[in-house]
Amino acid sequence: MADIILGIESSCDDTSAAVICDGVLLSNVIASQDVHRAYGGVVPELASRAHEQNIVPVVSEALSRAGVAPSDLTAIAFTRGPGLLGSLLVGTSFAKALGLALDIPIIMVNHLQGHLLAGFVKEKGQESVSPSFPYLCLLVSGGNSQIVRVDSPLEFTILGQTIDDAVGEAFDKCSKMMGLGYPGGPVIDRLAKLGDPTRFKFAKPHIPGLDYSFSGIKTSLLYFVRDEMAKDPSFLENNKEDICASFQKTLIDILMDKLVKAARQTGIKEVAIGGGVSANSGLRARIAEEGRKRGWHTYLPAFKFTTDNAAMIAIAGYYHYLAGERTPLDVAPVSRMADF
Numbered sequence: 267m268a269d270i271i272l273g274i275e276s277s278c279d280d281t282s283a284a285v286i287c288d289g290v291l292l293s294n295v296i297a298s299q300d301v302h303r304a305y306g307g308v309v310p311e312l313a314s315r316a317h318e319q320n321i322v323p324v325v326s327e328a329l330s331r332a333g334v335a336p337s338d339l340t341a342i343a344f345t346r347g348p349g350l351l352g353s354l355l356v357g358t359s360f361a362k363a364l365g366l367a368l369d370i371p372i373i374m375v376n377h378l379q380g381h382l383l384a385g386f387v388k389e390k391g392q393e394s395v396s397p398s399f400p401y402l403c404l405l406v407s408g409g410n411s412q413i414v415r416v417d418s419p420l421e422f423t424i425l426g427q428t429i430d431d432a433v434g435e436a437f438d439k440c441s442k443m444m445g446l447g448y449p450g451g452p453v454i455d456r457l458a459k460l461g462d463p464t465r466f467k468f469a470k471p472h473i474p475g476l477d478y479s480f481s482g483i484k485t486s487l488l489y490f491v492r493d494e495m496a497k498d499p500s501f502l503e504n505n506k507e508d509i510c511a512s513f514q515k516t517l518i519d520i521l522m523d524k525l526v527k528a529a530r531q532t533g534i535k536e537v538a539i540g541g542g543v544s545a546n547s548g549l550r551a552r553i554a555e556e557g558r559k560r561g562w563h564t565y566l567p568a569f570k571f572t573t574d575n576a577a578m579i580a581i582a583g584y585y586h587y588l589a590g591e592r593t594p595l596d597v598a599p600v601s602r603m604a605d606f
């Protein structure tokens with residue numbers, strides 16, 4: 267009998283449900299929440315309410331697109347954390363209720379593990395190319411910046427991570443500060459394509475080992491723009507493409523320096539990226555370029571699997587299911603990675 271897994275993702279501001287059958291994706295539905303745009307960032311309370319409104323229609327749509335009835339499901343995988351607690355509660359409670367109603371197991375998934383395994387989602391009729399184990403994954407999103415060693419679908423070790431802001435936060439906060447809009451990553455990415463990445467220099471952090479820091483560059487950009495605007499009030503408007511290109515290049519340099527170091531230290535040449543920031547065109551080009559130069563095999567996820575989605579939760583849940591893992595119904599969501 268086929269194993270049909272429903273995946274549910276609600277860790278931040280996307281409500282998503284996906285169905286996979288024996289590891290092959292049948293549907294992946296994502297409802298993004300535009301309500302946060304006006305605030306320039308995710309408002310947790312509003313995110314929880316929107317999840318509550320979206321969860322039933324999103325799951326129904328995922329089942330219907332997959333051509334699967336609820337009674338066909340084998341198990342339900344859901345994101346337990348890390349993320350916003352109120353958002354996670356919606357997906358967790360929904361998974362429990364549906365699992366109970368259908369009398370099928372529920373399987374908790376670490377959101378980050380979902381991003382790490384996004385490259386393993388197989389699509390019907392498409393040849394999928396997934397990394398071989400062990401591989402390094404540069405996991406970069408609005409909440410995380412990590413270099414992770416992945417030894418199997420269920421074994422991963424964090425080799426380095428940010429000690430303060432995530433790189434996605436640096437994109438978002440700096441975009442907001444420059445009045446460019448939210449979410450900042452895609453806006454800065456678009457403007458950066460039109461600018462000169464070598465024109466301005468921003469201070470890079472000196473953090474030992476494989477850890478990152480992104481709070482300093484934020485301050486560096488803030489002071490730079492403030493000082494230039496004091497001399498010329500139209501500085502930002504006239505130079506935003508070059509500022510974005512230079513700022514983005516600095517962020518990519520910081521990410522790549524440690525990734526190259528991690529590859530050298532571990533001797534691993536299988537290198538993947540994941541998380542929302544892995545949609546960045548500059549970062550994708552740099553990883554591919556470094557890969558060619560250093561003899562790495564590089565894996566860039568399809569754009570639809572870079573940001574939060576339930577397909578990656580379903581595939582991670584599928585591996586846990588195959589390993590015989592089942593989650594008890596008294597499970598509670600966790601907001602921090604350390605509590606997982």
Ligand code: KG4
Nearest residue numbers: 407408409434449451542543545546573574
């Ligand atoms: O993984 P994700 O959807 O949510 C979590 O943080 O879990 O990532 C969202 C982040 C945001 O910070 C957004 O600005 C960033 O991904 N992002 C990008 C791009 N597209 C999304 N950052 C840089 N360039 C992009 N093209």
